[in-house]
Amino acid sequence: MSKKGRIVAGALAPHPPHLIYAENPPQNEAKSEGGWEMLRWGYERLHRELPWDEIDAIIVHSPHWQTYVGTHLLGVPHFKGKSVDPIFPHLFRYNYELDVDVELSKAIHDAGKEAGLQMKMMTNPDYRVDYGTIISCHLANPKWNKPIVAISSERSNAYYNVDVMQERARALGEATRKAVEASGKNVLLLSSNSLSHRHFVTEGELPEDMSKEHITSHMLYLWDMELIKMMKAGRTREMIDVMPEFTANAIAETDAGSLTWMMSTMGYPTYPAEVYAYGSIIGTGNAIVGWHEDPNHPVRKVAQ
Amino acid sequence: MNDTIVKGLIVPGLPQPLLCPEKNEGWQQLHDGFIAARKEIEAADPDVLVIYSTMWPSILGHQVQALPQPEWVHVDELFHDLGSIHYKFDIDAELAEGVVEAGKARGLQIRTTAYHGFPIDTGSVVALKLLNPDNERKAIILSSNVYSDRAETIVYGKALLDALKAQGKTAAVISVMTLSNRLHTEFIEPEDDHIHSAKDDEWNRKLLEFLAEGRLEDCAQLSRNIQKQIRVHKVVNFKSLWWMSAVMGAHNRYEGEVYAYAPLYGTGGAVVSLTPSEVGAGEREFDEADVEVYTGERNVLAGTKTRSEGPAPGPGSDVEETLT
Numbered sequence: 053m054s055k056k057g058r059i060v061a062g063a064l065a066p067h068p069p070h071l072i073y074a075e076n077p078p079q080n081e082a083k084s085e086g087g088w089e090m091l092r093w094g095y096e097r098l099h100r101e102l103p104w105d106e107i108d109a110i111i112v113h114s115p116h117w118q119t120y121v122g123t124h125l126l127g128v129p130h131f132k133g134k135s136v137d138p139i140f141p142h143l144f145r146y147n148y149e150l151d152v153d154v155e156l157s158k159a160i161h162d163a164g165k166e167a168g169l170q171m172k173m174m175t176n177p178d179y180r181v182d183y184g185t186i187i188s189c190h191l192a193n194p195k196w197n198k199p200i201v202a203i204s205s206e207r208s209n210a211y212y213n214v215d216v217m218q219e220r221a222r223a224l225g226e227a228t229r230k231a232v233e234a235s236g237k238n239v240l241l242l243s244s245n246s247l248s249h250r251h252f253v254t255e256g257e258l259p260e261d262m263s264k265e266h267i268t269s270h271m272l273y274l275w276d277m278e279l280i281k282m283m284k285a286g287r288t289r290e291m292i293d294v295m296p297e298f299t300a301n302a303i304a305e306t307d308a309g310s311l312t313w314m315m316s317t318m319g320y321p322t323y324p325a326e327v328y329a330y331g332s333i334i335g336t337g338n339a340i341v342g343w344h345e346d347p348n349h350p351v352r353k354v355a356q
Numbered sequence: 357m358n359d360t361i362v363k364g365l366i367v368p369g370l371p372q373p374l375l376c377p378e379k380n381e382g383w384q385q386l387h388d389g390f391i392a393a394r395k396e397i398e399a400a401d402p403d404v405l406v407i408y409s410t411m412w413p414s415i416l417g418h419q420v421q422a423l424p425q426p427e428w429v430h431v432d433e434l435f436h437d438l439g440s441i442h443y444k445f446d447i448d449a450e451l452a453e454g455v456v457e458a459g460k461a462r463g464l465q466i467r468t469t470a471y472h473g474f475p476i477d478t479g480s481v482v483a484l485k486l487l488n489p490d491n492e493r494k495a496i497i498l499s500s501n502v503y504s505d506r507a508e509t510i511v512y513g514k515a516l517l518d519a520l521k522a523q524g525k526t527a528a529v530i531s532v533m534t535l536s537n538r539l540h541t542e543f544i545e546p547e548d549d550h551i552h553s554a555k556d557d558e559w560n561r562k563l564l565e566f567l568a569e570g571r572l573e574d575c576a577q578l579s580r581n582i583q584k585q586i587r588v589h590k591v592v593n594f595k596s597l598w599w600m601s602a603v604m605g606a607h608n609r610y611e612g613e614v615y616a617y618a619p620l621y622g623t624g625g626a627v628v629s630l631t632p633s634e635v636g637a638g639e640r641e642f643d644e645a646d647v648e649v650y651t652g653e654r655n656v657l658a659g660t661k662t663r664s665e666g667p668a669p670g671p672g673s674d675v676e677e678t679l680t
């Protein structure tokens with residue numbers, strides 16, 4: 053029998069374009085004087101601690117590929133294009149080039165369909181990959197040397213309610229796990245979302261002026277901390293159980309189902325997650341968090 | 357009579373009427389409605405087209421497209437299998453700058469966006485491709501702020517009017533919107549398309565009945581109800597008709613023409629034209645006030661805030677006091 057595929061790690065990997073803007077990679081046209089270092093350094097530590105030699109592909113679930121009908125997956129092997137953020141075009145105009153693991157995408161598509169979900173492959177080569185996918189993938193792996201699988205969010209929170217979103221994200225997670233295991237591949241999962249998600253509606257002259265950056269409200273901060281505490285304690289089932297309340301109260305970007313999908317795909321880890329950073333970006337709450345399958349990862353050894 | 361705005365149009369933004377009208381009779385009717393509306397634009401001969409798109413959400417205030425010639429191959433993120441749309445538009449950058457200046461003078465946070473590759477939304481692309489296929493006229497495109505409510509939207513409309521008047525230009529204004537906006541949440545065959553629910557259909561028809569009578573402001577005053585009844589709540593409120601009536605004139609003196617009404621993947625798509633007129637349905641008394649300058653939301657519907665907790669009171673803040 054061929055070897056069973058594994059999920060070697062999962063990461064909460066938020067996608068505010070500010071982090072790319074602040075880093076000034078050659079792909080981005082907009083240039084900055086820096087900013088949001090704690091979060092960027094958190095991403096650097098996440099990158100360093102991931103077992104890249106083992107990882108065959110990155111699977112990312114993005115709130116910014118919004119497909120109100122069904123869950124869609126990229127189905128073209130190679131994309132090259134320019135991504136301009138519709139809200140922050142002054143910060144993010146990024147020339148991307150990436151490979152897609154179409155075989156694995158198709159396997160997740162098929163597994164989802166078998167589970168009764170509405171699924172669709174995206175096969176138009178002119179398609180522009182969404183900026184959530186691009187930003188989370190860049191920040192987790194700036195080398196872009198692994199193929200990706202990009203999954204859309206079907207926004208059932210808007211069309212039904214947060215419970216339907218939860219149910220579908222859970223089912224999609226189970227389908228994803230089955231497909232990964234059957235593929236024999238080792239994958240990294242990315243949940244591309246912020247936590248609390250109330251933006252400031254104004255911006256200063258210099259977006260990277262860190263003297264102006266703070267969480268929008270203390271209530272949102274408290275909710276973010278509530279969730280992070282559960283991540284650190286390995287209480288991920290409980291975290292998913294409170295997700296409807298969290299999403300509503302923290303106006304959270306978890307409404308897209310990305311984090312629920314990732315936890316379901318990972319089978320709700322009971323070991324502690326490594327929190328690499330927490331910080332605000334234009335008022336929203338962002339955490340960079342890793343769940344490492346390796347029982348010898350330091351964060352898991354401390355807990356033993 | 358408003359001689360700056362010579363025409364108002366309501367058109368849907370989903371791509372089917374542009375990319376595959378032949379696949380469904382209703383989609384074809386909508387396509388043909390666009391063509392009829394285009395003829396009306398030609399006859400009215402405005403200097404510019406102004407698009408207000410519910411499919412372009414903004415967060416940092418309001419954005420106005422100002423790149424003189426945006427060019428791209430656009431693919432819809434949901435209906436990508438219907439094909440790619442090549443476009444190259446002529447944008448009136450001067451007017452875009454004028455709207456920003458006028459908006460700032462009226463208290464709005466507003467700026468232009470002028471970047472190659474900026475993702476112009478499907479609705480704006482569809483409207484311009486069908487209504488202005490050879491760039492006969494220059495256009496501008498305005499975003500729809502996610503958080504803004506009525507006062508801000510009305511002021512946004514008035515800022516456009518200020519800019520048009522200052523530059524001595526006439527315009528046709530185009531609201532890119534569906535009526536009911538609930539899509540089917542399962543894939544359907546084109547021939548099986550229908551309005552998502554009978555309730556959505558009834559509301560759509562009632563609105564179209566009013567619009568056919570030229571009752572723009574009556575419909576605009578129904579916006580909060582429309583939001584509750586037939587809109588999936590992706591944004592704070594349903595704003596297109598507030599904006600449109602602010603620009604065109606907050607009354608009912610229009611000649612209305614409903615060219616088409618059909619389901620678009622479950623939503624209610626309609627092509628409607630409104631022409632300023634001396635007659636129409638005349639004057640009525642309206643519940644909600646006309647606003648000139650934006651001074652912050654008044655939270656008139658929150659009802660529980662005291663003065664000290666709430667935002668600085670704006671004009672007409674007596675409403676707020678009545679509720680507290």
Ligand SMILES: [Fe+2]
Pocket residue numbers: 067068115116184246305
């Ligand atoms: Fe986002």
